[in-house]
Amino acid sequence: MFRRILMLAFFSYSHCFLEDPLSIQQRFTALEARVKQLEAYTAKCPCVDAVGFNVQLTHNISPMGRYQHIIFDNELTNIGNGYDKLSGQFTAPYHGLYTFAVSFTKGGDHNLSVQIVKNGATISQGLTYTEDVYDTATVTATVELTKGDRVWVENGYPVDDVEDIHGQWTFFSGHLVMSMPN
Structure with a gap:
């Protein structure tokens, strides 16, 4: 066995001296071109810091106003500081593809409509429409944002005379999936 290893090592070592210098130069030039x-490519798509948040509503809102912003006041995670808990808005720090989700629970026996909004335009919406006292729904959206775009959650078109949202069971989250060149 040891003899076999020595023979392989000798063959590999002697093969280096037998290779054509022109071939080595061509391979080196090809590697330089690839680098x-x-x-x-790396200059076009720079690495960016992680961006992600998860916030919670800690109190009930009753009654909800038509298109009322929902300001999630408990910041559980805010990597990149994109979420502002005073305004309830996320501001994109980078151009890229983002995913957002909101899970919401209606309070009382009223129905509830919620929507995710980008710069004033609805990008996704959801509805709880049951006779149960508490019902939870989830709304998601994946959207391209440019740096400075804003995303928030608000009450959608009223489906009931009075709409209530139950705090402690209502969350809003989002994260950067992939940065994109400008």
């Missing part, structure tokens, strides 16, 4: 391609 330059990768550097150019």
Whole structure:
């Protein structure tokens, strides 16, 4: 066995001296070209810091006003500081693809409509429409944002005369999936 290993080592070592210098130079030139391609690609898509948040509503809101902003006041996670708990809005720190989710619970025996909004335009909406006292629904959205775009949650079009949202069971979260070049 030891003899076999020595023979393989000798063959590998002697093979290095038998390779054509032109072939080595061509492979080296090809590797240099590939490194330059990768550097150019990296410059277009710079690495960015992680961005993600998870916030909670800690109190009930009753009655909800039409298109009332829901300000989630308990910051559980806010990596990148994109969520502002005073305004209830997320501001995109980078251009990229983002995913958002809101899970909400209606309070009392009233129905509830909630929507995720980007710069004033609805990008997703959901509804609890049952006769149960408490009912929970989830709304998600995946959307391209440019730096500075704002996303928030608000009461949607009223489906009941009075709409209530139950705190402690209502959350809003979002994160950067992938940064994109400008």
